[in-house]
Amino acid sequence: MSNYSIKDLEQLSGIKAHTLRIWEQRYNLLSPKRTDTNIRFYDDADLKRILNVAMLNANGLKISKIAAMSAGDISQEIIKLTDQSIDHNDQIQALTICMIELDEVRFEKVLSTIILKMGFEDTVLNIIYPFLSKIGILWQTGAISPAQEHFISNLIRQKLIVAIDGQMGNNQGKTFMLFLPEGELHELSLLFSCYLIKKHGHKVIYLGQSTPNADLISVYKMQKPNYLLTVITSSPAGDKVQEYVDMLGREFTDSEIFVSGLQALDQSISIPSNIRLLTFAKEIKDELIKMEKQKV
Numbered sequence: 001m002s003n004y005s006i007k008d009l010e011q012l013s014g015i016k017a018h019t020l021r022i023w024e025q026r027y028n029l030l031s032p033k034r035t036d037t038n039i040r041f042y043d044d045a046d047l048k049r050i051l052n053v054a055m056l057n058a059n060g061l062k063i064s065k066i067a068a069m070s071a072g073d074i075s076q077e078i079i080k081l082t083d084q085s086i087d088h089n090d091q092i093q094a095l096t097i098c099m100i101e102l103d104e105v106r107f108e109k110v111l112s113t114i115i116l117k118m119g120f121e122d123t124v125l126n127i128i129y130p131f132l133s134k135i136g137i138l139w140q141t142g143a144i145s146p147a148q149e150h151f152i153s154n155l156i157r158q159k160l161i162v163a164i165d166g167q168m169g170n171n172q173g174k175t176f177m178l179f180l181p182e183g184e185l186h187e188l189s190l191l192f193s194c195y196l197i198k199k200h201g202h203k204v205i206y207l208g209q210s211t212p213n214a215d216l217i218s219v220y221k222m223q224k225p226n227y228l229l230t231v232i233t234s235s236p237a238g239d240k241v242q243e244y245v246d247m248l249g250r251e252f253t254d255s256e257i258f259v260s261g262l263q264a265l266d267q268s269i270s271i272p273s274n275i276r277l278l279t280f281a282k283e284i285k286d287e288l289i290k291m292e293k294q295k296v
Helices: 006-013 017-027 045-057 064-065 071-084 086-101 104-118 118-142 146-165 187-198 213-223 240-251 279-295
Strands: 175-181 204-209 227-231 256-260 275-277
Touching: 006 045, 006 086, 006 275, 006 279, 017 064, 045 064, 045 071, 045 204, 071 086, 086 104, 086 118, 086 146, 104 118, 104 146, 104 175, 104 213, 118 146, 118 279, 146 187, 175 213, 187 204, 187 227, 204 213, 213 240, 240 256, 240 275, 256 279
Parallel strands: 175 204, 175 227, 227 256, 256 275
Antiparallel strands: none
8 A cells, every 4th residue: 555645646636735635624535644753644545536536526526516425426427437538638547546446457448448439549649658657757756656557557568569469561661670778678669669660561670678789789780670769768877878879870870770768868968860869659650651651
């Protein structure tokens, strides 16, 4: 069980701390506990309740009416709302509740419903990416546990792998080699890139997580891919990012290289002429569309 401050609840629910305190005092919506040193904190039940309350309130239900509802009634209203709503914030909030509860069955149902309504690509770009950005910040600040973050990431990873398997492709296009730097394990963006590339009819050599430089160079010499794509989220970090980017530019001069990820984008690094920085996943799709137009 996790402990949350009022600021954690604000970040997770989008409701200002001042408003949360009013709701707590006026409607008894929250039940704060106290540490041995008399510091107030909230538990998972409080977080789940306020996420549900915030979602219903955002969709027009008055807070006084919500406060009078039983936990079962609130749960039923949330299920009904997420099944019908197409609002992105509602869907992200619903996924957040599933994460807090570690509810795999509900997460699968919510995500599958969104995909049916929006399509797989739009779901990833407009729901999953903002959701992952939200939980990434919450994980860094300690508002959620690593276990909750890993739980959700693995479920999304499974969805991406199934989607990739569904893209047979004719492999008549260009060849892309996809990899993560040694020590890098954040694979979701790379998997989505693989899906997009295969969907557009190109061949993918997928090396995946934590690829040693020697292995990368060895496969490159054998396969001679047209493009390389990597994402640097956590490793390498600091001044090692420049060293890694320089190595890519030096070792793979005959290919165009796409680089993305927080470590590459958050620093002022010098970019070799054969490397392009991508700031968002949609840019990969844009590049693939450009390639198709050039063939015409």
